[in-house]
């Protein structure tokens with residue numbers, strides 16, 4: 555294990571009282587692998603990263619990186635890690651190139667070496683066009699790249715990425731995933747945090763799900779998905795009066811409780827064999843003369859993982875507006891489900 559942490563504990567003092575950010579968290583990352591810490595806002599992800607990167611000390615617990623004790627020998631640890639994330643700063647007035655050169659100088663690389671490394675990273679991250687412009691004119695995606703490049707100046711043994719794509723548009727996100735995948739292919743060990751199951755799925759060998767400062771599940775993406783069911787089928791009814799009948803049909807072909815949402819006209823269920831289940835459901839819905847606005851499949855989200863594992867939503871500030879006793883979807887998950895249904899609609903139209 556290149557990272558090994560035991561019992562990490564942290565309580566922050568705030569105006570409204572103590573906040574237990576980490577409650578005895580264990581973590582082990584094998585060399586050359588990518589581990590994702592998956593959790594909602596406030597789960598404790600940044601606190602873990604700050605501890606492992608020596609920015610804050612744990613109240614209790616131990617952490618070793620490549621054999622070096624993070625608390626006892628922070629300076630040695632800093633020489634072998636790179637960190638990129640929400641709090642890492644780039645100088646707005648410097649160009650991309652100058653920022654990278656500055657990082658190199660902070661690590662005592664010497665002028666020529668620092669400049670050479672800066673240029674390599676500009677090329678690697680395809681920032682050539684932006685290399686000579688001040689960072690303040692950069693797009694969000696370019697900023698993330700320069701920030702990530704900064705973390706790589708010293709060729710770290712372990713790279714920490716704190717929510718690398720949060721806030722990016724989908725295209726920039728996919729581009730950044732590409733960059734991260736290339737790094738990983740070179741054998742860098744990565745610990746990344748994310749709020750997106752899809753991001754963990756794309757990048758990580760192994761996922762640790764955290765909530766309230768503790769680990770609530772661990773495994774590969776496939777193992778976690780197996781726990782929550784592979785896909786979900788979502789249908790939108792023309793008439794809310796068909797809700798109960800539609801729910802029975804979905805439940806019959808699904809692998810769990812079917813739930814009703816959005817004014818009783820959306821029905822959703824987890825399925826194991828998605829395409830077959832969807833076809834059977836559509837056939838039975840038609841036989842029952844239930845009219846649909848929409849139908850489709852979507853992949854599970856962090857919201858689904860959370861519902862299953864904790865019984866509560868990742869997004870706590872959601873009022874419920876449905877009448878089902880089964881699992882409930884947050885507004886965000888509903889919106890996503892419906893947009894996925896939109897995306898597959900042409901195929902379904904053709905199939906009719």
Ligand SMILES: Nc1ncnc2c1ncn2[C@@H]1O[C@H](COP(=O)(O)OP(=O)(O)O)[C@@H](O)[C@H]1O
Nearest residue numbers: 566567568573575594595596597598599600601
């Ligand atoms: N400096 C701080 N002072 C007080 N509370 C904090 C501080 N930093 C984080 N917290 C609280 O600790 C908890 C975990 O925060 P954090 O590690 O940032 O979570 P995440 O990165 O998963 O969103 C949250 O409840 C957050 O509000």
Ligand SMILES: [Mg+2]
Nearest residue numbers: 599600601640
């Ligand atoms: Mg955070």
